[in-house]
Amino acid sequence: MPSLNTDAGLSWLVLYVLIISAIPNFVLRLEADPQIVEAGHGCSLINTTNPTAFTENRKNVFSLLAENISSTGFATASSGNGTNKVYGLAQCRNDLSMADCSQCYTAATDQIVKYCPFEIGARMIFDGCFLRYENETFFDQAVDAGNSNVCISVVSSSPKLFNETAQRLLADVRSKAVKNEGFATDEISANGLSTAIYGLAMCRRTLTTNSCDVCLQHATQLVERCFSLQDGRGLDAGCYLRYSTLPFYTISSSSSSHSKTLAIVVGTLGGAALIALLCLIFIFRQSLRKFYRKVPARSQPDEAEEYFAADEDPKLNHPFNYDSLRAATKNFDSSMKIGEGGFGQVYKGVLSNGREVAVKKLFVKQSTRASDEFVTEVKLISAVRHRNLVQLLGCCTRGKEKLLVYEFMPNTSLDRHLFGNSANSLSWKTRFEIILGTAHGLAYLNEESRFRILHRDIKSANILLDNDFQAKIADFGLARLFPEDQTHLTTRVGGTIGYTAPEYALHGQLTEKADVYSYGILVLEIVSGRKYVDPKLPAEMELLLGWAWNLYEKNEAFSVVDRRLIESDPQVNREEMLKVIQIAFLCTQGAPELRPFMSKVVSMLTSNTQILAQPNRPAFIDNNSTTNTSLDSGNFGWMESSSGPASAATVTNSLQAR
Structure with a gap:
């Protein structure tokens, strides 16, 4: 074998790395992936009357669940007595490793407490795991009113064939899951479709065979609302059902071809793993040498x-x-x-x-x-x-x-003022300054700084307010540098669903226009004083973007404005508000090339001239409501989210409050 100190040796190592990088996409699922992509969460409408006792019991339940789920992927527990007693259940997808399962569970416990701090019941559904607690037993519950579906809004070019194929797949995985202790995966192809369709069905392990079947049948009805679209999930109390045109699971319980492919891949990786490791060691040692030459006194450089x-x-x-x-x-x-x-x-x-x-x-x-x-x-x-x-x-x-x-930002984040009890303190003048300040910050990042930086997670929770309520963009953990010589970046999807531009959510194609889209959603929230989704409203009003656009088409855009602004100031600047709404729609147009750059947005906001450009219909909205975010009333107000990086296969046009 050539020496690692020669150029030939380095080239040889690089060749093996390139071979590894060329392995098909589904192989990448063999890597550690806890599937921490939120599919849904819900909170009871009732708060505990004894927060101290209830919180302590819930904490005990989470600890008991953690002890067991790390070894079995499933656990139930209870703690306390009377009205403060807490029952809990946690379960990971069967194809997750125990390490990934533990990581998914930890994220679920963190998020569920954040969303539902004092509610007597809550559930957290990630693509990789499920967590639920209640003040009464629920282990045998298969279905309830707090169900939902989550769909990606991309219509198949052959909808009839796609629907028929997806229906056969779901029937297949449902049947196999009932016979296979509540879990099954499979894929199906059809002549005329450009890709196979992958499916997964999973029931809670506390359900009987009959209850599992009932739950999956009900979940199938939810998922069928997504047919013709790229990806669909059905979420219910006792089960999880999903199909997608991209592979999203690690193993297949029903396809021998997958097992053969897996064996081939493992063999390939086994032969290349040592080479990759040596390459990493070589690079690491070279980096250390350079660093020690610069900073000889540091023993453990970071x-x-x-x-x-x-x-x-x-x-x-x-x-x-x-x-x-x-x-x-x-x-x-x-x-x-x-x-x-x-x-x-x-x-x-x-x-x-x-x-x-x-x-x-x-x-x-x-x-x-x-x-x-x-x-x-x-x-x-x-x-x-x-x-x-x-x-x-x-x-x-x-x-x-x-x-x-x-x-330190003493006035915390924008979302707390828009959607909390203090929302009345934000006058239109303050809101407009926040809109303008955020535009200035984004224009600087995208176009004016010495680096082109894409933030990727613009939302109300990431806009902080100083003493004077001036906006400051925060949380750069997902930010990316955008090289000058590239038209777009192709990357794993990160950010928050609902604010994510369609071309990025579906294809991973990232440009500064993705930040522009997120900004447009944010502006609509600031003007309306409501979240981009509100399941408590009538169906036609649930999604802010769709509701606001329908009003705009009817020349009733002023109805989007937060009523509290008008009540507090009857002489509010109506023209300025309408102008801001029009800018928001220009920023949320489906085609990224139609959206203005942020520097242009700043110019429009600060100019006294009329905006001549007329927006087209925003992304993810059509006459058939292909957003497919249906909610059923019940004990849970369903909202869904995604935080952190995710693959395009797992990104959904979902409902979220974060």
Whole structure:
């Protein structure tokens, strides 16, 4: 074998890496993937009367579930007595490894408490796992009113053939799951379709065979509403049913061809794994040598801290002391917690000099991806400075602990003011300044800074407000550099469903116009004072974008405006509001080339001239309601979300509140 120190040796190693990278997409599912893509969640409409006791019992249940699910992929538990008793159930998909299962469960417990802090019942459904708790037993429940379907809005070119094929597939996996202890996967192809269709059916293990069958039949009815579309899920109390034109599971319980393919792939990977490992060791050793030459006194270099040390801006050369940050946040006490993102929790901290800061603590158990986010956020946000971007003050690492320190925003995030009890405090003047400030920040990122940066997760929760309610864009963990010589990036999908541009959600094609689309949704939320989805409203009003567009087509766009603004100021600037609504629709047009650049948006917002451009119908809206986000009333108000990176196969046009 050639020496690793020669150019020929390096070329030989690179060749093997290229061979590995050429393995088909479905092979990539062999890698660790906890499938932490939210399909749905729901909270009871009733709050506990004894939060202290109930919360403690729920915490005990989560601990008991964690002990068992890490070894079996399934667990039930209960804790407490009387009205404060809590029952819990957790289950992972059969094809997940135990490590991925544990990671999915941990994410589910974090999210369910965030969404439903004091409700007596809640459920959290990721693509990889399910978590539910109630104050009464529910283990044998197969169906209930809190069901939903989630669909991707891409119509097949052969809808009739596609529907028939998908129907056969769902019938097949449903039948096999009933006979196979509640789990089955399969795929089916048909002449005339450009791709195979993949299906998965899973029941909770507490259900009887008959109850499993009943639940899957009911889920089939939900999924059938998605037919002709690329991807569909049926979510019910006792089961999960899904089809997709892209492979999304690791194993197949019914296809021997998959087993053969898997064996071939394992053999290929086995032969190349050693080479890939040697290549990584070689690169790592070379990096260490270069780094030690620069910083000989450092024994365990960290990429993010190395970046800080090398940066020319002295204000960034400030790696905080871990103990001082721990003291500033009272040992990261829950009373100091002010927010949570896809990968980390945010705490208020008071430094020894009295300065208030925000400390973002990345989730340790997601070490690889959290580390990537840490380095990304450090590098990108420290490379830019703008009055409408949250300022990064420094960082700190301690083993797997990774902390980012930001300036403190006393008025928290925009979503808390828009959708919380304090929404009346936001006048139209304040809202317009937030809209304009966010546009300035995005224009700087996308077009004006020394790097072209795509944020990828613009939403109300990531717009922070300072003392004067000036907007500052935050959370750069998903941001990407956009090279000048490229028309788009093709990447795994990240961000928050509902704000995600269609071309990015469906095909992974990322440009600055994806941020423009997200901005348009955000503007509609600011103007209307409502979330982009509200299942409590009538069906025709549930989706903000569709409802607002229908009013716009009827020349009734002013009806989109938050009634509280008009009631507080009858002389409100009607023309300015209508202009902002028109800009929002220009930003959400289906074709990315029709959306304006953010610099143009700033120009339109600050100009007194009339906007001549007329928007086309926004993306994901059509006369047949192909958004396919149906909700049934019941004890649960269903909302669905996605946080963090996800593959195009798992991205859905779902409902979400985050």
